Amino acid sequence: MEFGWTDKQLARYDQVLDATKLAFPDPPGAGHGFFGRKDWLALGDLGMLGACLPEEYGGGGLGALDTARVVEAVGRGCPDTGLVFAAAAHTFACAMPIAAFGSAAVRRRLLPGLAAGRLIAGNAMTEPEAGSDSSALTTTATRVDGGWLLDGTKSFVTNGPVSDVFVTYATVNPRAGFLGVTGFVVDRGAEGVVVGPPHEKMGMLSVPAGSVTFEDCFVPEEQVLGAVGGGAAIFQHSMGWERACLFALYVGLLDRLLEQCVRHARSRRQFGRRISEFQAVSHRIADIKLRLESARLLLYRACWSMDRGEPSVLEIALSKLAVSEGVLASATDAVRVFGGRGYLREDGIEAALRDAVPSTIFSGTSDIQRELIVKEMGL
Template structure:
């Protein structure tokens, strides 16, 4: 089998168009540390094509596969200094819009997908609970079958986009005795009676993306809002996690690309002891390690997305990719602070912001420990 490491003209043009449009829409001073993204921001991401990159063309999407979608996300992650915004958009697309595109009824697809692709609606993924983080087989949210639909009772926490979202993809337990086979996925509108949303939580990083908890109290959702069918929620969630763990982390590849560029430029210009600090081996080696993490993570991510496009299970490739990119961006953000020295600790250059935005990458979409467990299982340990 031939191995091709190049991009077609269409792929190159798509990447650079997304990068240029992102830089124009979100200039370097666009980072918000005390406010959240706006509806205007969201609509701009829709115009750039990120929100609908992998959604079907008949619903306003671009119909791209995983690899081409990841390249668009990478470009936006590189061009936009507001990583919280890009993260919120990726979570919206991969954890919410994609399961709707793949498993919702035709009527729900027709109603929601064009709005999600354009940015006219914001979506939040309601899976995590106070007592169910990594173990998604023991969800406290109850989805009780009743005449014409389901009655939801329970609380979800850490819902990215939650306080801003118009619609949620929620997962709850329909049959507590069935484990994973008892989980059901449901699409819930924000204005559904019995649904309440908390104020945004104070967080360490990704500050422009609001996260909060959602409480369901005798919240009725009709049958046609079920994804797939009763008991299929766990499989649907894992399908969405494949897209999220692969394509979402392309934004961190883009961020790493920008970070390496910043460190190279700074090391060339900054002088100490009469020399550019780039000439000190300790500084140069640190930036070389950053570049190594960038390219290693990028290749693993591209391979994972390629395997998805080929229809392979891709479990091992996705776990390796997610682990490499998330741990790589955290280590490199720390190295960037060291490279910038005292300036890296200040807010002006955005380096400390990158570090805080990098930390949660090792936690969401399955922690690094979970990825290692998946890898160990896949290689036969």
């Protein structure tokens, strides 16, 4: 097994990390509401939005492992985890399905803008009664002359309130379960698209998320993703990329949290000693390091497996579970290391905790990942 990086890979990571710190210098808590188009264009300039998209459309043409390293660097360098999450969801849940399954016309029209940051995409999958059970969609697609009419509501669309385009899924046959699910690309300006206001959320405060309703919304035939009835496979394809590469941003966040905890433990003094000399503190930091390196290796292995074209369900589920549970536990420990200061917004520790909580929910809950793991084990 080879655990080393090439000079090119190391240089790319350092370049992206340094550029990210320059582009996003403000610490958490400096808050300016939701991200703006200037922020999005900066992410395009960093190469994050198009890292894994084909070069012919302005992307980087990178594989899963190299893409994950780009996302990790941005997650480490950018203090606004919500912005990085928004970018990753845009890329893996929207741009990648378009690149892999979209028509030639749709790819030419949308991918350059998605890669450069001129366009923002939202993944419209979750419904009020269809979260983990993605085969129970009630949004319908009815064939009409020249395309399809969509009807239904999507309840939690990341980037939804500001998206220019949506990747959504609807059923063409409710009795067919997942075999009736079909993917569509829908322009925000299409008649019948109703975008709801942003939700009030616990964390990820800079990324707007809201409902999107389709009311007799016409989608032309060329904007169907893949084959009719093949939407479940397309969604799972995007989830593979999302569960592996998106969660690299949390590896970057863990790196940043660990650095902050080490600095604080070295400088903070209580009872005449640095708090790093107390095992209750130093062992807690050791646990953060253990979770970070364990999650990092599992994530790299999952991406490596994807790049080799191997079946990767088990590897991706293990990675997603380790990263999400690891970052939640570690962010909680970081608050304890910082004590009362960790509860304040100044250092961004409490923000990291709030941003870590949804990692165990989106892209398949931790319990869903455990179900995938035991299924792959033959249980």
